Each structure stands twice: as C-alpha cells, then as structure tokens.
Amino acid sequence: MSSAAAAPESFSPMSRYLLEARGVRKRFGSTEVLKGVDLLVEPGKLVFLIGPSGSGKSTLLRCCNRLEEPDGGSIIMDNVDLLSPRTDINAARRQIGMVFQSFNLYPHLTVQKNITLALRKVAGMSTADANARAAEMLALVGLPDKAAAYPTQLSGGQQQRIGIARSLALNPKIILMDEPTSALDPELVGSVLAVVKDLRDRGITMVIASHEMNFAREAADQVVFLDGGLVIEQGSAEDIFLRPQEERTKRFLAQIRH
C-alpha cells in the first residue's frame, strides 16, 4: 500500500483500484475532520475503517458518495472522477451503495417499496421487474417474508438487513457501510454481520466503518486506522491487529479491548 500512497495524483484510465480517494480534505467550521486522507480499494475487497469516534471514518465514507462535499483531494470511482462538475452525481451514486448506522429506511413505505423505489425511479425498471428484484434481495438477506411489512414492525437487525438489501438491489460496484451495527442490540449484530460475510464471499466490494474488531479480524482484507483526520496505519487485518507499528494504533486497540 505504501507504494500506491506515494504515487502521483494522476489517475490512469486503467486503475487497479475500484475506489481511489487521494488527499481528501473536509472541514466543518473550524474543525478539520479530514486532513488529506488516501483510501484505495481494490475490487472484491472488504476494507475496514477503524478509529476512535471523531477520527473522520464516517466523513470519509460520506465524501465517497458526496453526501459531504470534500474541500480538497480527488475521488475516482471506477475511473469516474466523482468530484468533477461534469459528473452526473445521481448516476454515479447508483454505483455506490450506502448503508447507514440508523438504517434510514423510509417509514411510510413497505419493505418492498423501500427496495424498489430507486429501481423504478432511477433504474427505470417496471414495477414487476423491480418487485422480482426485491424478492431476490430479501431472500439474500434472509427476510423473504417481509416484503409487505413496514420498517417499524421490524427489529433493528432486520431493518439493517433491509437497508443492505435496498442498496444491494441497484447492483452497485461498491457498498459503503457507516457503522452498520452500532445502533443494534448485541444479540442482533450477528445476523447483520452474517449478511456482510455472505456479500464478501460473493465478491462484493465493501468499505465498512465499524467497531466490530472481532469481525474485522476474521473478515477484512484490509484495515485502515484513522485518527485525528489522518490515516495512521493500514495493512492486512493481521498486520494491524497482531503487529501494529504505530503507537496510536496500539493505544487504540488496547483501549477497545476493554
């Protein structure tokens, strides 16, 4: 990874990275949340962002689909320059799934309509096709009988699995997950992580900001440790969890083990 980080800030049309964010900066008022962050994701990989709260994990993810506008840097997604004014951001976002900490399911719509809304309005599918796709996604997340339910009738774990199904339905190139299990009761976390594991085994590229260290250790291809708006250290799960090099990484890992 270190050689890639030193590469010049140009992007070749044949980048080996699906997501190539370089030097991303973001400031909220007087607080600089991201101070020039690189995030390089190869296709098919599961990347974990870890770090204390306020380290910039969420902001980095949200910059990657421009829910936040970065103040500087470049973000290339599948050879599309996301920050170019000429890029159709709505079209680009179809390729970038997002899963939220608080699920953000539409409470006024059934589970089926939650999943099919973008299929019908953005992807232009017929209602019949969209419903079939929704059924497929619901089966995949293990909730085949919930199409007619409303989000409030579901547990948090079920809601998050619907959230994953909703983003997955558009067949995105990558899925960004912002603390997908942080709002869940402990006994519901496993069902969501099982779905993530399944997606990983299907070769779906994911970037997950999370505190689920045990899961990161067994499932992540790459772990990125952020602190104070900077990438402090990154490497394989083994590198980071068993052989952390940086003092701040060691301190963070020691803290969360308690």
Added chain:
Amino acid sequence: MEQFTQEFFNLDVMTKVAPFLLQGLLQTLLLCSFLIPIGLVSGILVMLLTTSPYRLLRWPAIVAVDFFRAFPPLVLLVFVYAGLPFIGLRVPALVAVAVAFLINSASYYGEIYRAGMVSVPKGQREAARSTGLSATQTLLYVTLPQAIRNVLPDLLSNTVELVKLTTLASVISVPELLHSANLARSLTYNSSPLILAAIIYLLLLLPVVRLIARLEHRL
C-alpha cells in the same frame, strides 16, 4: 325567553330562508373547491422557498410569509379587490378572493409544511440521494410524503380555518353562505338566518374537527 327564541331560533323564518341559504352554501362550497387546492399547492411552493438553500430566495420568502401571516386578511381582500382597478386591473370578485386567499393561505400552509419538513430526519434525504434519486424525486417520494403525514392534523385544522375564512368574501358581496344569511337577516328583521348558517357550518366542519382530534390522538 319567548322573545329570545323568536329572535334567534324562529323555525318559520328558518324554513322560509333555507333555500336561499342553500344557494349561499353552494357558493361557499364553490369557493372552497378552488381556495383549498390553491392553498395546499401554493403552500408547498412557499415551503420550498422558505427552506431553500439559496439566501436570495429564502430571505424574501421568509419576510413575505411573516408579513402576510400578521396582516389582517380582511384588509388584504379589500385591498386586492378595490386596489387593483387603480393599476388598471378590474377583476371579478371571485378572482380577487382567489388572489387574496392565495397570498394569505399560502403563507399559513407554507409554515405548516415547513414544520413538517423539519420533522423528517435528514437521514431520509441522505438515504434517498445515496440511491441516485434526484433532489426532486427525493422530495416527491421520500421527504414530502413523510412531512405531510407528520403535520396532517395541522393541515386539516388550517383547512377548517380557511373554510370559515371564506365568510370574508361577503364584504365584497360574493353571495356565499354568511352573505346570504346576513341578507336574509335584514330582510326578515330576524337573526334566525344567522343561526341557521352557523348550524350549516357546524354540520360541515364538526366531522372534520373530530377527525383531526382522532388523528392527533393516533400520532
């Protein structure tokens, strides 16, 4: 007591003027049939202006909304009706009513919609945009339906107020229900027509008021 009943609850008078008042009721219903849709739609437009991210749109809209919420609607109506001819526009009374009510009720409905939009968590918009929905699609399919659901009792309450406010049209001689009742009162030298009009308004609006109470209970 006998005199009181004769003055206010005279059944003979009521029976005699009932057909005349029903014509007034038709006129009131006609007014409502375009004033309510105008208010509901223009309120959404006003909300879009007062919540716009562009200051040049937002601030004039907020000033105008504040002004017209504080401005007496009766004066507004007379001003529109009697004032427009001075700039060369002679408009029928019904058009003057439509314009005055548009200005007035758009402000009120607009503020209700705005409260509704504020009550929708911003994660809803983010979820919608993250799936590629445009800003307009997000408004139409995700945020506005939730906003309306959240403020439905307030929208209905304001609509009840609007129906009662149509009585103002009587001052520029639109023959709506109150105007008819008042005319009947002066012709019969008896106040019973006014009471009959009140009863008609009650029959019209009580079910709605009851519905609002139930909706508020549900929320």
